[in-house]
Amino acid sequence: MKYVLLLIRNEETVLDDATRATKYAAIDEWFGELSRDGKLRGGEELQPSNTATTIRPNEGRPLVTDGPFMESKENVAGFVTIDVADLDEAIAIAKRWPYEDQIVEIRPVVDHPELSNHPV
Amino acid sequence: MQSDSTVEAMNAVFRAEVGLICGSLVRMTGDFDLAEDLVQDAVVIALQRWPVDGVPERPAAWLLQTARRRAIDRLRRDSSYREKLQLLTDGWAPDVRTDPDDRLRLIFTCCHPALARDAQVALTLRAVMGMTTSQIAHAFLVSEATMAQRIVRAKRKIVGARIPYRVPRADELPERLAEVLASLYIVFNEGYLGSGPDLATSRDLCVDALWLCGLLARMLPEEPEVLALLALMRLHESRRTTRFDASGALVLLRDQERSRWDHAAIAEAGALLEQARRLGRPGAYWLQAAIAACHAEAPTFEETDWAQILALYGALVRINPGPVVRLNRAIALEHVAGPVPAMEEIDALRADLDGYHLYWATRAELLRRFGRLDEAADADRRAIELTDNPSERALLETRLEPTDIRAIGANNN
Numbered sequence: 184m185k186y187v188l189l190l191i192r193n194e195e196t197v198l199d200d201a202t203r204a205t206k207y208a209a210i211d212e213w214f215g216e217l218s219r220d221g222k223l224r225g226g227e228e229l230q231p232s233n234t235a236t237t238i239r240p241n242e243g244r245p246l247v248t249d250g251p252f253m254e255s256k257e258n259v260a261g262f263v264t265i266d267v268a269d270l271d272e273a274i275a276i277a278k279r280w281p282y283e284d285q286i287v288e289i290r291p292v293v294d295h296p297e298l299s300n301h302p303v
Numbered sequence: 304m305q306s307d308s309t310v311e312a313m314n315a316v317f318r319a320e321v322g323l324i325c326g327s328l329v330r331m332t333g334d335f336d337l338a339e340d341l342v343q344d345a346v347v348i349a350l351q352r353w354p355v356d357g358v359p360e361r362p363a364a365w366l367l368q369t370a371r372r373r374a375i376d377r378l379r380r381d382s383s384y385r386e387k388l389q390l391l392t393d394g395w396a397p398d399v400r401t402d403p404d405d406r407l408r409l410i411f412t413c414c415h416p417a418l419a420r421d422a423q424v425a426l427t428l429r430a431v432m433g434m435t436t437s438q439i440a441h442a443f444l445v446s447e448a449t450m451a452q453r454i455v456r457a458k459r460k461i462v463g464a465r466i467p468y469r470v471p472r473a474d475e476l477p478e479r480l481a482e483v484l485a486s487l488y489i490v491f492n493e494g495y496l497g498s499g500p501d502l503a504t505s506r507d508l509c510v511d512a513l514w515l516c517g518l519l520a521r522m523l524p525e526e527p528e529v530l531a532l533l534a535l536m537r538l539h540e541s542r543r544t545t546r547f548d549a550s551g552a553l554v555l556l557r558d559q560e561r562s563r564w565d566h567a568a569i570a571e572a573g574a575l576l577e578q579a580r581r582l583g584r585p586g587a588y589w590l591q592a593a594i595a596a597c598h599a600e601a602p603t604f605e606e607t608d609w610a611q612i613l614a615l616y617g618a619l620v621r622i623n624p625g626p627v628v629r630l631n632r633a634i635a636l637e638h639v640a641g642p643v644p645a646m647e648e649i650d651a652l653r654a655d656l657d658g659y660h661l662y663w664a665t666r667a668e669l670l671r672r673f674g675r676l677d678e679a680a681d682a683d684r685r686a687i688e689l690t691d692n693p694s695e696r697a698l699l700e701t702r703l704e705p706t707d708i709r710a711i712g713a714n715n716n
Contacts (some may be wrong), residue, residue, distance in 0.1 A: 184465045186361075268467070269465045269466070269467040270415075270417055270464050270465050270466045270467065271466075271467050271475075274417070279664075287465075291463055291464045291465065
């Protein structure tokens, strides 16, 4: 079963360089373990939400606006796709995400066996 | 018209059998939603038929057979479940007692932390205890449509997010067990606080909660908090009938007829607490049960060991520093150290408990000790505004009559 972990951070929190380096080493290890176990299916860190552009429906002429789709202190900062047995395994992995002060939302992925499998 | 004995006989069958049947069907089909629906259908049909035909000699076999017929009906209507339903219809060997852990798995699935607490409670009552959606809705004072929606949503999440059907590993057990116990205690409290002097409901939630907690204690005999919660429920239950007088009015702890308490149950709870204490450090349920035991074992209200109760509340505040626990501790503090330190504590809790009726009732009682009668009456009026419970309202209203100085407090009833 595939799940996407949405990694959500408070963008007002700023880390000093030493802390950041420690965190990134831990994140590297977290990804390494998932990869070795064959459970990693992809993921990216996103630039801050002030770089976001949002397209909204607008009577057939999509409107391009600056900023994320919802203004909030907390924003999606990244996502990871994992393939694991069940929700308990996804929860255990999410609990080990090295940023203890970040929110992780777990969303099961919709399986579409009827659609063709387009190569990435 | 069904007699009370038929109702109790049916409820006993549902308690004993539904969880086992449901658990084994979930294991066989791998689909919680489908299996639970089939069993629930069988329960609803039994509730129509048994009062007329009598409870069958082999009720478990009857329920299984009915669930199986429902599976065949569905198979004809709905091809999407074909494979799973085929399992149930082709050469189905309805031996539900092959895996004693089925029911335990079922309980942990219903009380999974990824489900909201009210959904955990509703699912447990339906899937494990065989209550119908309508009975659960009635017990929790919500509309049947709301309850049905809550259950459907939770079951969709179990299937959609793939919440597993398993007993948690040892390292996960404390956290997962806490979810189960919290749900069970909600069921018990709903039965205890919701019951009136002569409110005859078709299911007694206290009996159901006690039964399931007893089952958990047998399945997980090394878990001290399970034993402690069982003791806590037994202690409350031991004095349930003395909470109301002949006219149906609420009677406070200090005025209850202690000779009518169930002293055998109190002794049994004491033994459970001792057994739990040997298994591990006292947890939150152990401390609450020990406090209830202090009250239950006091020969008179005046002889209550308040110093011991205050010490136990102190330990409980360290585990669970919530404002309601601190409010109860303040009441014990008053009995040990007098009204002045108690009032300081009550004042400090005001912001947190402004919307809690027992905060205002407790405050009113304390204000009367200081002779601040006008403020006390205001606090009582605030408490009345904040409670929907008719028995509590009636008691609070008597305090506003100038001749009556009876008192109600947070841990008094």
